[in-house]
Amino acid sequence: MKKRVLAAMMAAAAAAAAVTGCSSGTKEDTPTVYYLNFKPEVTDVWQEIAKTYTEETGVEVKVVTAAGGNYESTLKSEIAKTDAPTLFQINGPIGYQSWKDYCLDLTDSEFYNALTDKSLAIVGEDGGVYGIPYTIEGYGIIYNNAIMEKYFATASPAAASIDEINNFETLKAVVEDMQAKKDELGIDGVFASTSLLPGEEWRWQTHTANIPIYEEYQDKGVSDLDEIEFTYSDNFKNIFDLYLNNSTTDPKMLGSKGVNDSMAEFALGKAAMVQNGNWAWSQIADVSGNVVNAEDVGFLPIYMGLDGEENQGLCVGTENYFCINKQATEANQKASLDFVYWLINSETGKDYMTNKLGNIAPFSTFGDDEKPSDPLAASLLDYMESGKTTIPWIFTTFPSQTFKDNFGSALLEYAQGTMTWDDVKATVIDQWKVEKEALK
Numbered sequence: 001m002k003k004r005v006l007a008a009m010m011a012a013a014a015a016a017a018a019v020t021g022c023s024s025g026t027k028e029d030t031p032t033v034y035y036l037n038f039k040p041e042v043t044d045v046w047q048e049i050a051k052t053y054t055e056e057t058g059v060e061v062k063v064v065t066a067a068g069g070n071y072e073s074t075l076k077s078e079i080a081k082t083d084a085p086t087l088f089q090i091n092g093p094i095g096y097q098s099w100k101d102y103c104l105d106l107t108d109s110e111f112y113n114a115l116t117d118k119s120l121a122i123v124g125e126d127g128g129v130y131g132i133p134y135t136i137e138g139y140g141i142i143y144n145n146a147i148m149e150k151y152f153a154t155a156s157p158a159a160a161s162i163d164e165i166n167n168f169e170t171l172k173a174v175v176e177d178m179q180a181k182k183d184e185l186g187i188d189g190v191f192a193s194t195s196l197l198p199g200e201e202w203r204w205q206t207h208t209a210n211i212p213i214y215e216e217y218q219d220k221g222v223s224d225l226d227e228i229e230f231t232y233s234d235n236f237k238n239i240f241d242l243y244l245n246n247s248t249t250d251p252k253m254l255g256s257k258g259v260n261d262s263m264a265e266f267a268l269g270k271a272a273m274v275q276n277g278n279w280a281w282s283q284i285a286d287v288s289g290n291v292v293n294a295e296d297v298g299f300l301p302i303y304m305g306l307d308g309e310e311n312q313g314l315c316v317g318t319e320n321y322f323c324i325n326k327q328a329t330e331a332n333q334k335a336s337l338d339f340v341y342w343l344i345n346s347e348t349g350k351d352y353m354t355n356k357l358g359n360i361a362p363f364s365t366f367g368d369d370e371k372p373s374d375p376l377a378a379s380l381l382d383y384m385e386s387g388k389t390t391i392p393w394i395f396t397t398f399p400s401q402t403f404k405d406n407f408g409s410a411l412l413e414y415a416q417g418t419m420t421w422d423d424v425k426a427t428v429i430d431q432w433k434v435e436k437e438a439l440k
Contacts, residue, residue: 030060031335036078036085037065038320041259041283045356052348059335068259069199072401075099079325086328086336090131091319092396093224096122097439103130104326104333110341111322114363122321131321134340135359138316138380139207139277140299144292147272150185151178166310168303172242178272179246185272189248192262192271194240196254196415201408203259203275204240206395209407209428210315211302212236214394224397226436233425235304243275244415251415259283267292275302278376279358285374294375299383301391313383317393399435406431 033053037046043065050061064085066074071089078085079102090096096103105128106112106121112129115121122131148162151174158173165171178190195201212232217223219231230236244251248265259276260283266274267287276283284292301312324336343349344363350370353359358372360381371381384390398404410427413419 029331031329031331033059033061033087033332033336033339034083034085035061035063035087035336035339036071036075036089037063038071038089039279040065040068041279042357045282045352048356049343049349049352052352053339053342056348057338057342059339061339067199069202069401069405072098084325084328086325086332087340088323088325090122090321090323092131092321092393093122094397094399094439095319095321096124096131099323100124100130102323102325102327104324105129106132106324106337109337111337111344114341114344114365116362116364120318120362131323133318133321133362134343134353135320135357136316136318136362137277137279137320137360138299138314138383139275140301140314140383141273141275142266142280142376143273143298143300144266144269144271145296145298146293147185147187147269151181151272154181154184162298162300165300166303168238168305168309171300171303172238175242175246175273186269187248187272188265188270190246190272191243191248192265192274193247193249193257194243194251194254194415195257195259195262196408196412197256197258198405198408198412200258201411202404204411205404205407206398207275207277207315208236208239208302209398210393210395211304211306211391213398214391215306217394223394225432227433228429230425230428232304232306233421233428235306237421239302239304240411247271252417254415255412263287273300278360278372278374278380281358281374281376297375297379299376299379301383301388308389311389313386313388313390314380315391315393316380316384317396319393319396399432399439403431403435 037043046063050063053059053061075088090099107129112121112132115132120133121129124130145162151157152160158177159165159170165174175190178185182189212235213228216228216231248271249257262274263280263283264287265271267284267290269291284290299314301314303309322340324333343353344361345365350366353361354370354372358374358377360372360377407428410419410424414421414424
């Protein structure tokens with residue numbers, strides 16, 4: 001009898017524990033957001049956003065940042081884990097093809113409905129919406145006008161003002177004259193280091209290459225190609241050589257230079273120019289010892305000797321598309337959607353998007369007075385409204401990260417003098433074809 005009573009008591013206790021466990025919820029039952037961040041330069045901001053959102057809503061947000069140039073490999077590793085990212089990025093149509101098995105259809109989401117230009121979204125073969133851009137960005141050659149004005153005041157400058165630099169011929173003349181006068185100007189070189197550290201070459205093998213490949217697309221009336229001729233490779237070489245030969249760093253030493261090195265050189269006044277995008281203002285302003293004033297920075301287009309470039313503007317687009325992991329739990333999917341909508345709809349979220357991340361957010365929830373105030377974003381907006389010809393971001397059609405890595409390696413070998421330009425061109429053409437075929 002005692003044994004039966006004891007057994008009944010134990011069973012009752014177990015049942016109560018089970019009920020208690022269900023009612024209180026386990027960690028796995030608690031909705032969470034895990035965002036795999038693409039941009040190392042804004043890691044601290046995303047960590048602050050995560051903390052603020054958790055304090056405001058009680059929902060945990062975890063942010064992990066992939067190392068520069070390693071987003072795809074990091075995502076492959078993280079997506080296979082039990083605790084996989086619930087929110088991640090793709091860089092465009094090619095990225096979608098790689099990750100479509102993980103992309104939730106966002107057609108009915110508030111996030112998509114707030115997108116001002118629906119054509120910006122990534123649409124699948126079935127008509128569903130699987131990637132939504134959260135910012136429009138632009139890039140070109142950033143200059144320090146304080147140094148430029150000092151140059152224009154020297155004897156016999158190659159141009160009298162920044163406005164006269166509207167093609168490659170003039171840019172080359174100005175840059176080479178400035179390099180010859182670098183001691184007088186108090187700089188180490190006109191351009192900051194052409195970063196060619198593996199994983200840090202993206203400014204050249206995507207951003208600079210965007211322009212000649214776009215021109216080839218235009219010539220052929222297409223938006224993508226299975227094979228390219230690299231028709232305008234000599235134009236790429238024009239600007240790349242200008243960077244290499246008029247820099248703060250010997251070309252043979254560029255394999256050890258990263259983007260942060262370049263931005264620090266510019267921020268400290270060691271260089272007058274650096275190629276980068278509007279997101280780079282924080283990288284300049286936050287450098288200890290920064291001497292560059294906000295009112296002195298602006299953009300020039302990346303001129304390389306193309307026909308009609310006097311009317312060329314900046315390269316404008318995005319490779320920042322939010323995707324929700326459709327293999328996450330429904331609770332985590334909803335939590336992630338709530339989080340991204342908070343970013344574009346709440347006063348706190350919009351402040352982070354505009355003023356801390358520097359995003360030009362393409363959503364109807366942002367008013368005209370909610371545009372980034374930093375000087376590079378302002379310069380970008382001026383170009384977009386100037387009537388100049390914007391160059392769209394078509395590097396999102398580049399075949400793979402492997403293609404980009406091999407392109408970058410070839411550029412480093414060229415800079416070090418161990419590869420000819422003809423070999424660089426052949427590498428780009430061959431690797432494009434191989435990697436496009438691999439996509440099929």
